[in-house]
Amino acid sequence: MAIADLPFDLSSLTVFLAVCDNGSMAAAARTLKVTQPAISQTIADLENRLGTTLFDRNVRPLALTPSGTVLRQYAQTMLAEVRLVATGIQKMRLGRVPQLRMGVVDSLARALSTSISDFMHERVGRLIVHAGLTETHATALLTRQIDCVIGVDEMEDVSGLERWPLFEEPYLLLYPEHETPPRDTAELRDFLGRHPFIRFSQRSRTGAEIERFLRRLRIDVPFQQEFDLPYGVYATCRTRGVAITTPLCLYEAGYTQGCGLSCHPLPTPAFHRRLTLVVRRREFGRFPLDLALFLREQLKQDVMPALGTLFPAFVEQMRVLS
Amino acid sequence: MAIADLPFDLSSLTVFLAVCDNGSMAAAARTLKVTQPAISQTIADLENRLGTTLFDRNVRPLALTPSGTVLRQYAQTMLAEVRLVATGIQKMRLGRVPQLRMGVVDSLARALSTSISDFMHERVGRLIVHAGLTETHATALLTRQIDCVIGVDEMEDVSGLERWPLFEEPYLLLYPEHETPPRDTAELRDFLGRHPFIRFSQRSRTGAEIERFLRRLRIDVPFQQEFDLPYGVYATCRTRGVAITTPLCLYEAGYTQGCGLSCHPLPTPAFHRRLTLVVRRREFGRFPLDLALFLREQLKQDVMPALGTLFPAFVEQMRVLS
DNA sequence: CCCGTATTATAAGAAAAATTTATGCTGTCT
DNA sequence: AGACAGCATAAATTTTTCTTATAATACGGG
Structure with a gap:
């Protein structure tokens, strides 16, 4: 009845x-x-x-x-x-949402913000973008303070989410260009011991992944300084210090050739950072799929060429995912 | 499902x-x-x-x-x-209807029209009143050209209708006041033979009932003239002729004492005209009941006193029904 | 006026939907 | 970590809806 x-x-x-x-x-x-x-x-x-x-x-x-x-x-x-x-x-x-609150990791703000604005204009009534760390975004997503996250996926063990892989890039060593870069793990350990290590915030997934990588190589590096933003890490390295970062982070920070710093691949095993679009399942219909497709296209058309010019040694390791 | x-x-x-x-x-x-x-x-x-x-x-x-x-x-x-x-x-x-088309027999137009207008004002969005003969009204009701009828019930054998009896009145002989009225059936037969008989239209229930009454008494009256409206019958009698009619018809026609005509009871058996409100079943909720109650009250308060003054000999035979 | 056709109403049974019962899983608070 | 409240799910039961069978009725044509 x-x-x-x-x-x-x-x-x-x-x-x-x-x-x-x-x-x-x-x-x-x-x-x-x-x-x-x-x-x-x-x-x-x-x-x-x-x-x-x-x-x-x-x-x-x-x-x-x-x-x-x-x-x-x-x-x-x-x-x-x-x-x-x-x-x-x-x-x-089918993609039209009245309001969307999104968390975007700092490293993508410059790479995507203009094109994202265009994409959202006809699909989203009101767009609210929070820059910040993935840790903050993860919490906000789970407590429904934001609706989607673009960044390193911090919630791989959480069910009820949809994930759309966007981009994969290698971590790399940023160092003064007059130095001789290390060629193996032993030299890397020694190299990092002889230079101030500038690290990303441990509250960020990127920072945490870098720490895990170094522990795997049994390299215990006392960091000199820690920054939330890619720009902070980059600017400090130009003064003194070395860092482990990524091409996108450097691109975001305004890295140019001739800035006095060079980039060197890290020793194997390969160590990559993955950027993902994450939303709660079945709340926006096909909107997230459309957004992911769009972002991939922007990364391919605009960002990859710029990264290829800046980081020719890393072109093979940077990939738009699907 | x-x-x-x-x-x-x-x-x-x-x-x-x-x-x-x-x-x-x-x-x-x-x-x-x-x-x-x-x-x-x-x-x-x-x-x-x-x-x-x-x-x-x-x-x-x-x-x-x-x-x-x-x-x-x-x-x-x-x-x-x-x-x-x-x-x-x-x-x-509960009684509020957007539009009501009603058929009212000619004999009630004067008696009820003012008060009906007041009653309908707050209950009916649009009121359309058709005066005319019950035969016409019956057809119109059954073919849904009108929604209710007030008159002599012409559809006693038709199912699917609701009937609210309103009023009962006697038929009577209308004749020139200087004549001696007939006292029994034989005298009535002779009387009608010696005077022009003015009759109601055979298309009306009232006219048909009068014909049937005369046939029952084996009185074969060649009619001189026939009218649809009560006024036509009354006006012609004032010139020449006699008729069988009712107090309400005369009241409607504007009959007054001193008009040169008198009213005489017809010989037994008692012969009455019944006025009824007829609607199709369950189309207007309780509206018809409210209307019937209202009409009965108007007949009791306004019409009966007037009729009592005009036709004192007939007071006992005129009744508001329930 | 009668007959044929189409339409509507109704009773009973079948099928589908909705709710309950039983129970396990999950989130939150202490 | 445990207790409690809330949600999800499967199976059983109840209720609703639809179908089948058939009778009653309206209408048009002969």
């Missing part, structure tokens, strides 16, 4: 309008592909619930009563609104 | 709003007096049909998703409209 005590239901209204439009219950039954008694009983039940007669059965074709005439108007309006509601919800499913 | 393929139904919307308002499915279940799984399954089905998630179940209390927020607005509006529709139909049930 229906939980709610309602004077009618939408199915009954649909049947009622079909009878009005077709001129008889038998014809309405044929149109709706059910039997004629199904229509007869549905109309009788509707009349019972409304407490009034809707059709005059003593003439052929059926005639509407005054109550029936009034209900017909209401019913047409109401069913049109049902379609509007469904269409409105479906627009959201 | 519901015949129509709809994106949702009103019951599901009601459940959805109850969860929104109560903050949890368990609380909504208590409010709606069903079990918690009933709510859970209803919401899941609604989400499936809309193709989007409405609640985030990974936090407590439940949080609405953006789609859920949008649907909540729509749902509140739509259910408010359902109540409006039901109220609108119920107003009709």
